[in-house]
Amino acid sequence: MTPSTKDQLVRDILVLENSITSPRDDREICFTFHQVISKLLSNDGFTTMFNPSPDTSNFDFMCFKEDSRDRICISLQNSTENITEERVHERVSFAFNYPYDRLIMFAPVAFTYSCYRFVNSTDPLKVELLTLDDLKTWTSKIEIESELNTYEYEDIIKIVSKTFIEKIAEDPNFLLKIEWREFEKTIAELFEGLAFHVTLTPSSKDGGKDIILEIVKNGSPIKYIVEIKHWKSKQLVGQKSVKEFLKVICKEKRESGLFLSTYGFTSNAFEGLTELERKKIKFGDEQKIVTLCHTYLKVKSGIWTPLQDLQEVLYEQTF
Template sequence: MSTKNKDYYLNKIKLLESGNLPPIDAERILGDVITPLLNEEGYEIKATPMRNDGGVDFIGSKNQEKIAIEYKHYKGPVGAEAVRNLIGASVLNNFDRTILVTNSRFSNAALQSAQKNLPFKLELIDVDSLRSWIDRVEKTEDYDLNLVNILRRDLSDKLARCIAENPRYLDDIEWRELERVVQHTFEELGFSSEVTPGSKDGGKDVILKCKVNNEEHTYYVELKHWRSGQKVGGVALKEFLQVVINEEVNGGLFLSSYGYCANAFEMLTEIHRQPLRIGGQEKIYSLCKQYVMSKAGIWSQTDSLIDTLYENTTLPQSA
């Protein structure tokens, strides 16, 4: 969105706010406003077919993330039922992020429904929120996202080197920083990797891809780095395993920087354990050591990246 057109978009919002447009025209105008806003975030947005919209008006994608937008052209407040219907459509279609927009306002019940713990990010946006969104775009017109990514990679590089020198550095690294370190090290070692959005990670923190026998394999990594020193229990492992199984990926790696409870694996069946490997501080440390050697040109990739993925890990075993 070019901020030179700010007045153009604000006038579009005034048309929506008036409530005088037919719903079909209002939906089209909403698309004119929200599409460039989401394009700024890297999404490609398309309107859904009118006769079969699946409960949403627009859908979009960015890498592996799916987004849905629904518009409610009401004179009164949007209630909880509209939110519940959208939640159902989002779960059914496996959306990662969902936006409900209205030219009116949301009832308290609707706002409360949106605050529940959901398997995706849900945002309720009225016309005032739309105006604020446009203002934020204007204020960040000269924002250089590439520079931010360069700085993040530089920080991940330095943190990986610190951990490789002494794993006690883990005690002073935040969990989100460590996620990026893990993603960065795997990428250097030959994987295609990405960190999932923090607000909605779908039960996995890092997604890894690599070629195995000329076929693309996908592996999920979940990281628990509680600086309190808390150990991981069986519930967290079972939930992660369910994600790996339900999404039919090739395997999962669970990393806990402070270890696991003694009975953490008791609720896992033998079959369920097969696609899961677990690792602790030693795995994170070895990853960082391999990263440093790779950057120095003294580490050579093994025949299989899966060996690299699962080195210094184990199958979960009951006590």
């Protein structure tokens, strides 16, 4: 839906609202409503037309989609009073017997509570009861979706990840609301925003690593790997997971690795690690994640630029 079409839709709704509050001609309401609903449904690929035989089916409009059997009937209830359940029941019966897949009823004023209760039990026919406020809400949602559609998938992921980072910095408890894969993408955005070169590994194929980080130090590229455990059960990471991650670091001959666990580690998670192994792997918990979020936001706001020593950023507040 183009911006000009969106603007026209908003204007049409205002005209419809004026026609309802200051009625001059029933045909004006019918025509203006058709302008609105046809634009809204066209966003889903439907064509809306006046019913050429209203005396037969008693519906004002019918909608169809090319190369699809989906059919919608629309009934305009031009009344100054609330629409009752009996009227809705009658319209549903007609739609079901024709048959249509979906019935839309529009009432300028409102529907009674019993109407909404009734339509919840009308399967398999889908029934929608719309008022003027519903048309406005529908329009606003389409505008939001249209704006999102202008972004590439990667851009949308970045927008979502940045929002998560802001929420975590504001309240660490927000971590509980994030699913594990979304959390990995958020951590990837954190490091990318701090000037690391980031590779997010495909899910289920990471071989014990979730993110690969690369920096250039003294003219030479150095790679680190990051393992992330974000269990909503709040389970602590144990010795077995630590040992497995250490094997990956050594096998791939990385400089070192960072093991992030949202809810921390068990008391014996580090037992058996040699001094050399402890230098190969760093550990971070919720506090490390929150610190990264705050640092990211400072960089993005222009308060400071990314530090030259990215290794220092990586190891800060780890143990």
